[in-house]
Amino acid sequence: MRHTWRWFGPVDKVTVQDAAQAGAKGIVSALHHIPTGDVWPVDEIAKRHEEIKAGGLFWDVVESVPVSESVKTQTGDWRTHVDNWKETLRRLSASGIKTVCYNFMPVLDWTRTDLRWETRHAARAMRFDLTDFVAFDINILKRPDAASDYPEALQDAAARRFSEMNDAKIAALGRNIGAGLPGSADGYTLEQLLEKLRTYQGITAQKLQANLIDFLSEVVPVAEQVGINICAHPDDPPWPLLGLPRILSTEADYAYILDTVYSRANGMTLCSGSLGARADNDLPAIAERFASRIHFVHLRNVTRDEDSLPCSFYEDEHLEGGTDMVAVIAALLKEEKRRRDEGREDHEIPMRPDHGQEILDDVTRGAQPGYPAIGRLKGLAELRGIERTLLHAQYGMR
Structure with a gap:
């Protein structure tokens, strides 16, 4: 190769x-x-x-x-x-x-909830945490009808997770998920992301x-x-x-x-x-x-x-x-x-x-x-x- x-x-x-x-x-x-x-x-x-x-x-x-x-x-x-x-x-x-x-x-594009998650030996790696993602979708982005996409147990876990987040964690989660293509300066605010999602209706x-x-x-x-x-x-x-x-x-x-x-x-x-x-x-x-x-x-x-x-x-x-x-x-x-x-x-x-x-x-x-x-x-x-x-x-x- x-x-x-x-x-x-x-x-x-x-x-x-x-x-x-x-x-x-x-x-x-x-x-x-x-x-x-x-x-x-x-x-x-x-x-x-x-x-x-x-x-x-x-x-x-x-x-x-x-x-x-x-x-x-x-x-x-x-x-x-x-x-x-x-x-x-x-x-x-x-x-x-x-x-x-x-x-x-x-x-x-590629989507992660954490861009520098600490591994078992203190290296930093990218991570997709499903509970964090659901907390973002339902409680931060507040996408209409988002909860219907997830089972009740996952909704409950996400609600508990969100209740433990401070303002810095909430802001970081929004930045990480709303990031654009790697290397680009693009990215979405919560309002822009919701608007983009609406363009895919149907x-x-x-x-x-x-x-x-x-x-x-x-x-x-x-x-x-x-x-x-x-x-x-x-x-x-x-x-x-x-x-x-x-x-x-x-x-x-x-x-x-x-x-x-x-x-x-x-x-x-x-x-x-x-x-x-x-x-x-x-x-x-x-x-x-x-x-x-x-x-x-x-x-x-x-x-x-x-x-x-x-x-x-x-x-x-x-x-x-x-x-x-x-x-x-x-x-x-x-x-x-x-x-x-x-x-x-x-x-x-x-x-x-x-x-x-x-x-x-x-x-x-x-x-x-x-x-x-x-x-x-x-x-x-x-x-x-x-x-x-x-x-x-x-x-x-x-």
Whole structure:
């Protein structure tokens, strides 16, 4: 696999040179300052390439070109936004980019209740606490009819939890849940979040799924023409939130979009952490089934408090948690060998160590939550160790 590292641009507290020293060979980045729905300017794309080259690496993967809420709901300027997305693909391809990640999560991107939760050994990790989330939904956001989405016992637990929260905890919970895309300056106040939720009234999971198929039917032909693989990132966490449907949460969800818009250019981002938050997602089996359509890989692990759905979980060390990382990497290496034997140019699958716990000096650096320097270096080293072992001549993965 090609070892990459997410970099949020010049504002990132972790530099491209740090990534190179950690063992990364390429960079995953995006133009977070460009408004969602706009075409990415050619000069801004070139500038990001130069910024990355100055640090000694190359821009391998775009994560992500955001899909606007207008496209997801098919309202407002959604057709213009689709056209702009296609033009951005053309410009990225002309600059040398061959892989573009995106997601189709309504309103909220990845969602956590705590961005720096203290683990058993005093590292800091991101956590989704279901009771805190329900307390936010019912008692802080006060979403109409929110209580009807939760069983009575969970409502009671959330009410008790809310009664114990001070003003600082309430404010932090609102900030954490209302945060925008990683690396962006976007985010929602409570009033803005409620307004965004209202724009999804009447949009069922089936309607959102149909809108995704419409989007893919437009952009995949362009991706084919310009030689780019686009890859959908799974929902995180992989279940409905705040009354909103989520449609990329399971193996069946991916089978539907990959079969309906059948093209090698239409693929998946295999995120072991996002999908791993559900006990019913078998990550090695998913990697095997969709191997030929996996264009980008995020490797991380989560530990679930329980296997019910939904549930609380936290982001564990890369080789801990509920996912068999050795089996997942073995499936990916098997696919790379198959692609090499076929002569495919995209035989090397870009992978990045996704997220990471803040350890050692990370706690003073103030990097983007989930994206520390040392915690990701540790994760990448562990993942590389598995890969190097499996590629040893004795094991026959070459």
